[in-house]
Amino acid sequence: MKILIIYAPFCAPTMMPYSLASMKHFVETHSDASVTCLDLNAYFHTLQFPEFYKRLKKEDYASVLEDFDKTSRAVYAENNKKIVHGEEAAFVPELMERILQEKADLVAFSFVYNSQCFYGHVLVDALLKRGIPCVLGGPAVTDKLHALAPVFSEKGLLDYLVTKGVVLKEIKNYVAVPDFSPFPKENYLSKERIISLKSSSTCFYKQCTFCTHFARVPYAEYSLEHIREALVKNKAKYVYFIDDMISKNRLLEIGKLMEEFSVQWWCQLRPTEDLLDCLELLSQQGLRSVCWGVESGNQRILDLMKKGTSVEGAKKVLAESKRVGIINMLYMLFAFPTETKEEFLASIDFLEKNKKNIDLVSTSVFGLQRGAKVYDDPQAYGILAVSERERTLLPGVISYTVEKGLDNEEARILLKNHVKQIKRLEKLPHVFNYFKEQTLLWKSS
Ligand code: SF4
Structure with a gap:
C-alpha cells in the first residue's frame, strides 16, 4: 500500500x-x-x-x-x-x-x-x-x-x-528518527536548513493552569540514540527542539550530544533557578537561543498560573543566560483571570527593568481554551460566565466574564498602548517572534 x-x-x-x-x-x-x-x-x-x-x-x-x-x-x-x-x-x-x-x-x-x-x-x-x-x-x-x-x-x-491489508513488522525497541529527506531544501524560506526534533513525549511539568499545549500522555524521554541517529541521518547543523519543555538533566545529556556534532540548538524552558549553574556549559555546547516561559512579572499571578517560578528567579536566569551569550526570547501572558491593571503593569515594569537581558518578547492575552485547568474549574479563577461563538471552519471562540481584574478587551487595549515600549527593548528584529527558529541564524553586527 x-x-x-x-x-x-x-x-x-x-x-x-x-x-x-x-x-x-x-x-x-x-x-x-x-x-x-x-x-x-x-x-x-x-x-x-x-x-x-x-x-x-x-x-x-x-x-x-x-x-x-x-x-x-x-x-x-x-x-x-x-x-x-x-x-x-x-x-x-x-x-x-x-x-x-x-x-x-x-x-x-x-x-x-x-x-x-x-x-x-x-x-x-x-x-x-x-x-x-x-x-x-x-x-x-x-x-x-x-x-x-x-x-x-x-x-x-x-x-x-x-x-486494509498492510502487514505489520515486529519491532522490539523502536527508535523514532524523523526523516527529512523527502523535503526539497529550496522550498523553505530559510537561509539554512534547520530541522526540528523532539526529545520527549510531553511536558514533564504539566502544571500551568492556562496551558493546553502538552500532550495528555505519560512523560517519556526518547533515547539519546534517537537524537544521535536523527542528527547523523539528517546531517543536522541547526536544531529546533519542539519539546514543550526540557528538564535540567535532559538538557545536560542533550548538550553533550549537540557539542559532539557541533550543532547549534534552540529550546523552550521555564526560568527556574536550578538552571543557573549549567547555562554557561549549555551555551558552550551550542545552546544558542531559548524561549523562556516568564509569563508575568507579578508573583501572585505566577502562583495562580502554577508556573512554579518566581519573579526574582526569572531575573537571575535571564541575567545569567545573557551573560553566557544565549539569546533570550520571552513568552509573556497578560490578563490571566483576576489580573489587575497594577499586576499587568508589573509585567511591563519587569520587562523594562530587565531589558538589558531581553532580546525578544512574544506577548499574548489570555484566552480560555478547552483542556486548560482554568477551563475545567472556572470559578476557582474568578470566571463567571462562559459562552462560545461558533465559527464556520475554525473551532468556536470562547469568551467569559470575570469577577474582578481586567477583562480581555481592557487587557488588549492596555497591551496595545505598551506595544511600542516593548518593541523598543527588543534587540533582535521583532519579526523573529513569528519565526523563532530563525534566531539560530542571527548574527549581530
Ligand atoms: S506552559 Fe510549558 S511548562 Fe507549563 S505545563 Fe505547559 S508546556 Fe509545561
Whole structure:
C-alpha cells in the first residue's frame, strides 16, 4: 500500500514539518506500507511568493521576513475567506494535481495548526469526492474535519492499516528518527536548513493552569540514540527542539550530544533557578537561543498560573543566560483571570527593568481554551460566565466574564498602548517572534 502524508497550507514555510518526517519513519518501520510526504504548505509558498525566495539569497533576511510576514498574512486571510464563502482559493488545482501525481492508495493529513484547517478541508473534501480515502491526525484536527474522515494517532493508524491489508513488522525497541529527506531544501524560506526534533513525549511539568499545549500522555524521554541517529541521518547543523519543555538533566545529556556534532540548538524552558549553574556549559555546547516561559512579572499571578517560578528567579536566569551569550526570547501572558491593571503593569515594569537581558518578547492575552485547568474549574479563577461563538471552519471562540481584574478587551487595549515600549527593548528584529527558529541564524553586527 502506498500512503501519502500531507501538510496543508498555511503556516510559516521556514522549516520542514516534523510531524510528517516522524510519521513516515514510524509507519515504514512498523509495516510494509510505503510512505511519501508532501509539504503542500511549502509548495504553496513557492508558487505564491517566489520573489521572497529569491530575495532571501541576496538581502538582509530579517527585512525579507518582515515583508513576507506582512504580505503573507493578507494572502492567507483572503484565501481563507474565499474558502469559507465556497469560492475557489489560490492554487487549489495545482495542489490537487501534485497530490494525484503520487497515485496513493490512502492520503493522511497532519494538522498541527488551526490555520491549516481551511485548505485541509477543501483538499480532503475533493479527494473523498474522487473516491480516494483520507485519514487525519494531529493536535489541530477540528470537529468539522473529523466529520469528513477518521482521525488516528500513530498506533491507531497502524491498526487501521491492518484492516486494509498492510502487514505489520515486529519491532522490539523502536527508535523514532524523523526523516527529512523527502523535503526539497529550496522550498523553505530559510537561509539554512534547520530541522526540528523532539526529545520527549510531553511536558514533564504539566502544571500551568492556562496551558493546553502538552500532550495528555505519560512523560517519556526518547533515547539519546534517537537524537544521535536523527542528527547523523539528517546531517543536522541547526536544531529546533519542539519539546514543550526540557528538564535540567535532559538538557545536560542533550548538550553533550549537540557539542559532539557541533550543532547549534534552540529550546523552550521555564526560568527556574536550578538552571543557573549549567547555562554557561549549555551555551558552550551550542545552546544558542531559548524561549523562556516568564509569563508575568507579578508573583501572585505566577502562583495562580502554577508556573512554579518566581519573579526574582526569572531575573537571575535571564541575567545569567545573557551573560553566557544565549539569546533570550520571552513568552509573556497578560490578563490571566483576576489580573489587575497594577499586576499587568508589573509585567511591563519587569520587562523594562530587565531589558538589558531581553532580546525578544512574544506577548499574548489570555484566552480560555478547552483542556486548560482554568477551563475545567472556572470559578476557582474568578470566571463567571462562559459562552462560545461558533465559527464556520475554525473551532468556536470562547469568551467569559470575570469577577474582578481586567477583562480581555481592557487587557488588549492596555497591551496595545505598551506595544511600542516593548518593541523598543527588543534587540533582535521583532519579526523573529513569528519565526523563532530563525534566531539560530542571527548574527549581530
Ligand atoms: S506552559 Fe510549558 S511548562 Fe507549563 S505545563 Fe505547559 S508546556 Fe509545561
